[in-house]
Amino acid sequence: MTTHATRSFADIRAALLAKAEVALVDVREEAPFAEDHPLFAANIPLSKLELEVLSRIPRKDTAITVYDNGEGLAPLAVQRLHGLGYSDVKLLEGGLQGWREAGGELFIDVNVPSKAFGELVEHHRHTPSLAAEEVLALIESKADVVVLDARRFDEYQTMSIPTGVSVPGAELVLRARELAPDPKTRIIVNCAGRTRSIIGTQSLVNAGLPNPINALRNGTIGWLLAGQTLDYGQARRFGEVSEDTRQRASADSxxxxxxxxxxxxxxxxxxxxxxxxxxxxxxxxxxxxxxxxxxxxxxxxxxxxxxxxxxxxxxxxxxxxxxxxxxxxxxxxxxxxxxxxxxxxxxxxxxxxxAPDFSETGDWNAPIPTPPQVEEISAQTLADWRSHGGVAVLDFTTSANYVKQHIPGAWWTLRAQLKDALNTIPKAERYVLTCGSSRLARLAVAEVEALTGKPVFLLKDGTPSWIKAGFEVESGESHLASPRIDRYRRPYEGTDAPREAMQAYLDWEFGLVEQLGRDGTHGFNVI
Missing domain, CATH: 3.40.250.10 (Rhodanese-like domain)
Incomplete structure (x- = not known):
């Protein structure tokens, strides 16, 4: 059995305090990661390590420390990272349990550094806020008020405060004067929970806007807990700004x-x-x-x-x-x-x-390793094979995408739990792998071949090619070969979170300042 070099909790802590470069990587899926992890751990699941790590840890000789919670994922991650050319990769001594036993603070949820920082900002700056009931009274009385939603547009579309306009966080200082030109107009900033409304509100305060400005206390969670009704499917977005507005915002920022x-x-x-x-x-x-x-x-x-x-x-x-x-x-x-x-x-x-410096066009594409050569088949070929039987389809997309729609009979599979998944899936004469783009499924072809000893093929361009060809799809959790742990269900997203979960989330956020103090490595400095 290979023994890998390790770094200790004390090593990581010393590096953080020295402001050295630290890549502490949790290679579990997002749901177990959200149950407990160090403050500055980055979650890069083993399942999709190759597709994410090159952009998230771009320098190949970065000191990388990987860990899991005893599942055996971390040693595999070390091997894969070495295979990608990373030269300084070690295991965390004792894994997550070792961190805990050494006295390391553990945090729940995701994006914790930013959320904890938001609480620290409110703690130090006393960011002005209004309760949901107060904001509803302003809206219903037709008061001079605008509600600006600081989340991503897709989150805003899912659910929003009545009258709210989508102005994602970084756009607020640029756009707010245009949306509330009268300095007497009250500006309310909201998100789903607390962080982005605190940061958004404080951005406008820091930039010196003359308006009365408030965060919606506890966001859409607070709105729902107050028994109030949200809007769904709205599409109000910010517009263009004048050159005068742009120049003032530029000077302010x-x-x-x-x-x-x-x-x-x-x-x-x-x-x-x-x-x-x-x-x-x-x-x-x-x-x-x-x-x-x-x-x-x-x-x-x-x-x-x-x-x-x-x-x-x-x-x-x-x-x-x-x-x-x-x-x-x-x-x-x-x-x-x-x-x-x-x-x-x-x-x-x-x-x-x-202007000439902005010379590249198109969307950002994550750098990925050279894809392995595998045998691809078309959607039509898969349809023909399925009509004769003896073929198993494995789908490596996110579980949320799978539940939305998938090829009938396809098994949802976590790549990091492939061996267990194949014990659940009935044995077949050949296997076809798919996902949302075929990139992740392509990485699993050799692994499935090694575990089954059978021919394995890749569906060219993934499940979208099946849909584009007009073949039927099914939805729901019809064939789960792995547990749905690839994504932590945030208590502030969607429209059906239980009240208890929403309240527990708020209670957790309120406790973050104290937890930051116990951890002692954050290095935050609120102006």
């Missing part, structure tokens, strides 16, 4: 960035850093995905600023790395950077960019 200690960079600085071998540099474009697609800097990743501040651990999985932000208006990068600086990051905004 530059002052906030300066106060937070955001550093400045030129395009030449950025290019020099991108060539550095000994330091991780993330380049994030914090504008909307639509703007990014029309033109962006080469090697930039599209990360709308509000989500970057909310999910920093997902995008920048190396704590202590350098973060560089770009936009084309001087507002969104400076405001996002002001928060990242307070979150303890070394963060720069690139100044002086010109």
């Amino acid at each position: 530059r002052l906030v960035a300066n106060k937070a200690g955001v550093q400045r960079a030129s395009h030449a600085d950025l290019q020099r850093w991108q060539g550095e071998a000994a330091r991780t540099t993330y380049l994030f474009d914090v504008r909307t995905p639509e703007e990014f697609a029309k033109g962006h800097l080469p090697a930039a990743r599209s990360t709308p600023g509000g989500q970057l501040v909310q999910e920093t651990d997902h995008y920048a999985s190396v704590r202590g790395a350098r973060i560089v932000l770009v936009d084309d208006d001087g507002v969104r990068a400076n405001m996002s950077a002001s928060w990242l600086a307070q979150l303890g990051w070394e963060v720069f905004v690139v100044d002086g960019l010109q």
Whole structure:
């Protein structure tokens, strides 16, 4: 049995306090990760490690420490990371239990650094807020009030506060004066829980808007717990802003960035850093995905600023790395950077960019290893084979996508639990693998061949090709070969979370400041 080198809790803690680069990677699925993990652990499940790690840990000699909770996933992750060319990969001594026994603090839920920071901001700045009942009374009395929803547009569409307009977090300072031009108009900022409404409200306060500004206390959760009704399927979005509004917002946000200690960079600085071998540099474009697609800097990743501040651990999985932000208006990068600086990051905004610098077009595509060559079949061939029997279809998409629609009889399978899944799936003469794009399924072909000894094929272009060909699909949890642990069900999403879960979530958030104090490694600094 191979023994792998280890790093201890004390090693990780010392590196965090020294602000060295730290990549502490939890390779379990998201649901068990959300049950307990260290503050700065990044969740990169073994199931999709190859598809995510190159963008999240871009430098191959980063000191990476991986762990699980005794499931045997971490040693496999070490092997895979070595296979991808990472040279400094070790196991966490004793795994998650070792962290606990060494006195390490453990946190529940996801995106915890950002959520805990939001609570710290409210604690220090006493961010103004109104209860759901107070906001409803303002709306019903036709008071001079606008409600701005700081979440992603798809979250807003799922459920929203009546009259609310979608203005994702990084857009608030740029757009708010246009949406509330009268300084007497009250601005209410909401999200689903607490973090993004606190950060959004405090952004507007920090930027010096003259309006009365409040967070909706406890977001849509608070609204529902007050017995009030949400809207569904709304599509109100922010519009364009005038040049005057843009210039005022740019000046305001530059002052906030300066106060937070955001550093400045030129395009030449950025290019020099991108060539550095000994330091991780993330380049994030914090504008909307639509703007990014029309033109962006080469090697930039599209990360709308509000989500970057909310999910920093997902995008920048190396704590202590350098973060560089770009936009084309001087507002969104400076405001996002002001928060990242307070979150303890070394963060720069690139100044002086010109239109020709935004030379790349199209969506951001994650870098992935060279895909293995496998035998592909068409949807028509799969349909023919299914009519004769003897074929098993394994679907590696997310469980949520599978439940929505899948090929009839296909088995939903977690790649990291393939051996157990194949014990559940009736044996077949041949196997066909699919997912939402075929990228993840392709990685599993050799693994299924090794475990079954049978011919294994990839459905070309995944399940969408089956749907496009007009073949029937089914929905529901019809054939689960693995437990649905790939995603933690957030108590603040969807429209059917139990009241107890919503209240428990709020109670947990209220306790985060105390937990940060016990952990002692956060390095946050609220301005």
